[in-house]
Amino acid sequence: MKVMKLEHYLQGLSAEKRTVLLGRETADPLHEAFASKRVVHAGLMGAPIEREEQQEAYQKALQVPANRNRQHALYVHIPFCQTKCLYCGFYQNASKQEVEDAYVKNLLKEIAAEADSPQLKGTPIDCVFIGGGTPTSLSADNAAALLQAIQKSFTLVENCEVTLEGRIHDLVPEKIHAWLENGVNRISLGVQSFDTILRQRLGRLDTREEVLRRIKLLKSYDVTVIVDLIYGLPGQTMERWMADIKTLAEAGVDGMDLYQLNIFPGGPLARAVENGAVPPCADIAGQADMYIAARDYLLGEGVERLSLCHWRRTKRERSLYNSLAKAGADVYAFGCGAGGHFGGISWMNQRLLPTYQEEREKGSKPIMMAGHQVEAQLGQICDNIICDLEKGFVDFRRLVIADSCLEELETVLALWQSRGLLVEDLGVYRLTKAGEFWYISLTQSLVECVQVLWEKKAEALAEELNGKVAxxxxxxxxxxxxxxxxxxxxxxxxxxxxxxxxxxxxxxxxxxxxxxxxxxxxxxxxxxxxxxx
Structure with missing residues (x-):
């Protein structure tokens, strides 16, 4: 069986596409290896499911018992925020009590409609993630009703990680009690910056002093506390960024995420910068310097790194949902804008709240788009690559053991090694500092190359098996x-x-x-x- 060499495929690409896939030859890989980050989340998409077939495909998957050899996660989306932050590309709906009440009722009905299905009934749920939006914006009563429904409807394993995303302004005793009394054991806070000027420029409500006061309040409870910061914000200098990092390191939280600012073209932040309403944001080179400075400081302080952008100070932080979702666990998803995958399909629910409500009132799963997952073995290989690169390496030996056709990936890995993004040690390619900054681009490109090799192998095999008998x-x-x-x-x-x-x-x-x-x-x-x- 003759398979097209990966290098032949790469040579057949236009110069522009090849550069997007493989990056650029440069003496300064940290700042110039790629023109920009390729994606926010790396991965592959399977063949789309036609609109008229989506409901049937979803319901069919629900009727098959879950694979108990896999791990399972639950994702619930809350599409409301009290305010719209300047940088955010995920804002959907302003939080209004009557709209929230109606939404929670429909959300609970969506959960109830599937909880007793063969796929979900009795299936052990390893972690729950309630994201958004701003889930902590829910009233205490609605939050309690949702959390109680989750506890009653699903089989949560002992020590199940139950995460609630939120904002500092919602950290008040009434809400905290409602969350913790109904199963939440991990709270992830989008602080983004402790700097009062930067926060107010973004549309955040609380001052530095108030942020630290409320974090201290939350820490007085028995709950894992995570804080997110963003680097590259408008007017954020290196001095201000490192002041945030040092404040975070001293705040005593259990874990922390450091995220690169994404400026969505045509979005509010892009327009504000263009109009001069806010100072310029750091360019890609400036963001790289901020990432490396924070990385070096935290490592020097002995903070443990769980992934290239996620850190922990205490062992109580496990970051289970992020780990399992990227490792290929089944994800059952509910709510407006939620997305998941199980049983060979992946889908996303309607993002527009009125459309979501209409679909729920008809009793339908409110699907906006759906597709078949890639072949199981290909999916597992790509999941392994994604998980490994999140931790800073590519195990080439394991890839070759998984399938010999993947030997050709050495063409790409060796190229990146020559460009200062990787170093090789006995078949394991480890990311350099520059590679760490660009890891999401490297990940997406590598899984795309795997898919190319897989498809070429399948084509060659089909040709051989359909008439060219040995x-x-x-x-x-x-x-x-x-x-x-x-x-x-x-x-x-x-x-x-x-x-x-x-x-x-x-x-x-x-x-x-x-x-x-x-x-x-x-x-x-x-x-x-x-x-x-």
Missing amino acids: DNLDEVLAEMLPEATAARRQELAGEIPVAVRMMLRHSSKEALQKMLADMPQAMREKMLAKAGV
Whole structure:
């Protein structure tokens, strides 16, 4: 079987596409390896499911019992915020009590409609993530109702991680009690910056002093506390960024995320910068310097790194949802704008609240788009790559063991090594500092190269198995069936299951003769009858 070399595929790309995929040759890889980050979350998409088939495909998947050998996560989306932050590309709806009340009722109905399905009933849920939007904006009563429904509807494992995303302004005793009394054990706060000027420029409500006071209040409860910061904000100098990092390191929280600012074209932040309403944001080179400065400081302080952008100060921080979702766990998703995958399909719910409400009132799963997941083995390989690169390395040895066609990835890995993004050590490629900054681009490009190799292998295999039967097999059939024509022998070989033909295509003549000699008599007679002998 001849498979197109990856280098041939890469050479066939236009110079522009090749640069997007592989980056640029430069003496300064930290600042110039790519023009920009390729994606926010790396991954592959399978073939889309037609609109008229989506409901049937989803309901069919629900009727199949869950694979208990996998891990399972629950994601619930709350599409409300009290205010719209300047940088945010995920804002959906202003928080109004009557709208929130109606939404929570529909959300609970969506959960109830699926909780007793064969897929979900009794399935162990390892972690729950309630994201948004701003889930902490829910009233205490609505938050309690949602959390109680989750506890009653699903089988949460002992020590299940239940995360609630939120903002500092919602940290008041009434709400905190409602969350913790109903199962929340991890709270992730989008602080973004402690700097009062920067916060107010973004549309955040609380001053530095108030942020620290409320974090201290939350820490007085038995709950894991995570704080998110963003680097590259408008007017954020290196001095201000490192002041934020030092404040975070001293705040005593359990974990922290450091995120690169994404400026959405045509969005509020892009327009504000263009109009001069806010100072310029750091360019990609400036963001790289901020990332490395924070990285070096935290490592120097002994803070443990769980991934290239997530850190922990205490062992109570596990970051289970992020880890499992990227490792290929099944994710059951509910709510306006939620997305998940299980049973060979992936989907996203309607993002527009009125459309979501209309679909729920009809009793339908409010699907906006859906697709088939990629082939299981390909998906697992890509999940492994994503998880490994999140931790700073590519295990080339494991890839080759998974499938020999992936040997050709060495073309790409060696190129990135020569460009200062990787270093190789006994088959393991580790990211340099520059590689760490660009890891999401490297990840997306590598999984796309894997998909190319997989598709080329499948095409070559299909060509071989659909008419080019191995010579050894044909010779043995000719000896066994001397009256059968070559065309008839080929037809008979074609009736052997594809998986078996794949196994046999390189077998020796002697091995094939023994296999056919050991074939049960009834099976051999069936073959002879089909051959007309």
